[in-house]
Amino acid sequence: xxxxxxxxxxxxxxxxxxxxxxxxxxxxxxxxxxxxxxxxxxxxxxxxxxxxxxxxxxxxxxxxxxxxxxxxxxxxxxxxxxxxxxxxxxxxxxxxxxxxxxxxxxxxxxxxxxxxxxxxxxxxxxxxxxxxxxxxxxxxxxxxxxxxxxxxxxxxxxxxxxxxxxxxxxxxxxxxxxxxxxxxxxxxxxxxxxxxxxxxxxxxxxxxxxxxxxxxxxxxxxxxxxxxxxxxxxxxxxxxxxxxxxxxxxxxxxxxxxxxxxxxxxxxxxxxxxxxxxxxxxxxxxxxxxxxxxxxxxxxxxxxxxxxxxxxxxxxxx
DNA sequence: TCCCAGGGGCCAA
DNA sequence: TTGGCCCATGGG
Numbered sequence: 001x002x003x004x005x006x007x008x009x010x011x012x013x014x015x016x017x018x019x020x021x022x023x024x025x026x027x028x029x030x031x032x033x034x035x036x037x038x039x040x041x042x043x044x045x046x047x048x049x050x051x052x053x054x055x056x057x058x059x060x061x062x063x064x065x066x067x068x069x070x071x072x073x074x075x076x077x078x079x080x081x082x083x084x085x086x087x088x089x090x091x092x093x094x095x096x097x098x099x100x101x102x103x104x105x106x107x108x109x110x111x112x113x114x115x116x117x118x119x120x121x122x123x124x125x126x127x128x129x130x131x132x133x134x135x136x137x138x139x140x141x142x143x144x145x146x147x148x149x150x151x152x153x154x155x156x157x158x159x160x161x162x163x164x165x166x167x168x169x170x171x172x173x174x175x176x177x178x179x180x181x182x183x184x185x186x187x188x189x190x191x192x193x194x195x196x197x198x199x200x201x202x203x204x205x206x207x208x209x210x211x212x213x214x215x216x217x218x219x220x221x222x223x224x225x226x227x228x229x230x231x232x233x234x235x236x237x238x239x240x241x242x243x244x245x246x247x248x249x250x251x252x253x254x255x256x257x258x259x260x261x262x263x264x265x266x267x268x269x270x271x272x273x274x275x276x277x278x279x280x281x282x283x284x285x286x287x288x289x290x291x292x293x294x295x296x297x298x299x300x301x302x303x304x305x306x307x308x309x310x311x312x313x314x315x316x317x318x
Numbered sequence: 319t320c321c322c323a324g325g326g327g328c329c330a331a
Numbered sequence: 332t333t334g335g336c337c338c339a340t341g342g343g
Contacts, residue, residue, distance in 0.1 A: 138325040144341065145324095190339030195326080233326045255324035295324075311324075312343095 001069035005082050009061040012094040015118030018055035018063075021089065024296065025122065026317040027133060028150040029157060029168045036066075040160055040167035041081065041125070047071040048160050050167055053085060063091055070160060087246070090120035098286050103293075108263045111304045112293040121292060123246050127210035128203065129170045130244030131229065134236045135195050142314025144188075151187035152196075176200035195231025202229055214245055222247075242288055250279060250291040255311055259294040262307055 009016045022032055030039045036054040043049065050068040055061070065085050067078065086092065099118060103109040113119075124130040136148040156171035156179060176184070177200035184193040203210060216222050222245065226237040239251040250256070252272050260275055261267055270278075283290045297316065302309035 135325090139323060139338085140325095140340075141323050141342075147341095185339085188340065190341095191337090192325095192339080194338095231326065235325060239324090251324085253324045258324090314324075 001067075001072055003067045003069070003078065005065040005067075006056070007063045007065065007082070007086060007091060009063060009091055010094075012096055013090070013092060013120070014061060014096060015099055016055075016061055016091075016120065017116060017118030018089075020116045020119040021122060023317060024116065024119075024315045027146060028153040029170050031167070032317070038167070040158075040169050042158060042169045043073070043077055043081070045077065047073060047077070048158075048169075049073065049081060050160070050162055051081065051085060053089060063089060068162065070162075084125055088123050088125060090122060090246075093120050095120060095289065098289050102283070102286055102290075108305055109290065109293055111301045112296070112298070114301060114304075115297060116293070119292065119296075121242070121246070121288060124244050126170060127213060127240065127244040128173055128199070130240040131199055131210070131226070131232060131236065132171075132176075132196055133243070134239045135192050135199070135231050136189055137239075138192065138231075138236065141312065143312075143318070145314070146318055148187055148189050152184075152189070155183065155187055173200040173203040177204045192231065198230030199232070219247055219249065248285060248288045250288050252276070255298075256291055256295050258311060259298055259309070262302070262309060263294065263305065 021037060022035065026032055026037065030037050032038070036052045038050065038052050041049050041051055048070040050070065052066040052068070054064040054066070056064055063086065065082055067073070067081065073081070095118070099113060103113045124133065132152070133145070133149060136145045152171055153168040156175045157168035159166050159168050176197060179197065181193050181197055184196055189196060202208065213222055213225060219241065222241060223237045226232050226240060227234070232240070235251050235253050238249045241247045241249040242251065252275060257275065260278070261269055264278070279287050279290070297313045299309045299311065299313050
């Protein structure tokens with residue numbers, strides 16, 4: 001059963017740079033095939049679907065969603081999945097003013113947005129996936145997390161073979177919680193093994209509905225609940241809220257701090273408190289888009305602002 | 319070889 | 332409350 005949906009990108013969400021999605025931050029179980037992002041999903045009903053997401057620019061920009069149903073889906077399930085994909089790929093995210101106005105009057109942002117002009121903020125389908133994704137990004141160069149997430153999915157995800165290719169789902173808390181620590185460690189995650197297992201165990205033990213937390217209105221409540229999980233500190237909570245909840249949060253880490261010091265404070269170190277205030281006041285509702293630009297391929301575009309950037313970006317997928 | 323990386327937990331003051 | 336150390340692993 002194959003069905004294709006063509007969803008127009010609203011003009012308020014343009015510019016819409018799909019190529020950015022194809023080439024940046026593509027972590028397993030997402031894989032790139034040609035001009036499409038492909039991923040295996042397991043629906044709550046237990047049915048498997050392979051989803052292909054592509055893009056068409058003419059006659060008008062549209063996201064192309066192809067469902068390869070390994071078991072037949074009903075109409076509600078199709079709708080649910082298409083909605084999820086639209087949410088993941090930020091089809092309804094008005095960035096026109098950001099790219100056409102905000103970025104044009106700031107020399108740094110103007111330089112930063114050259115290469116990924118029209119990039120939107122991608123979201124993860126599951127909060128558990130976001131949390132693990134950020135945990136494996138702790139205290140390593142980003143380049144390494146592609147390997148770690150791939151190994152985790154291949155070892156603990158469910159798989160289906162279609163044609164000659166095998167696809168994986170993202171591991172569930174159930175599977176991770178009962179996995180031996182040594183097998184998690186074998187995924188090259190180092191000492192983060194106990195955080196990964198610990199989060200899964202907490203979810204199972206307290207019967208936590210992490211995705212249900214998306215209905216919580218108060219971001220502070222969400223942040224506090226996330227930080228109760230082992231291995232989840234301010235950085236992990238903030239970034240997980242950005243990529244798992246689509247909330248206007250931004251994370252302070254070695255990389256983003258250094259970007260702010262370099263481009264806005266003459267390389268001087270500034271307290272986190274002042275950085276947060278600076279970002280909030282200067283960019284307001286656009287702060288998370290700004291932080292995406294400032295922390296993506298920074299070493300590449302920094303020279304065009306006349307500055308060098310010490311840290312190597314791991315934004316581009318290998 | 320050594321150092322450091324897109325943090326967090328823990329413990330001593 | 333805060334500062335310093337430790338934690339795996341891989342790349343420069």
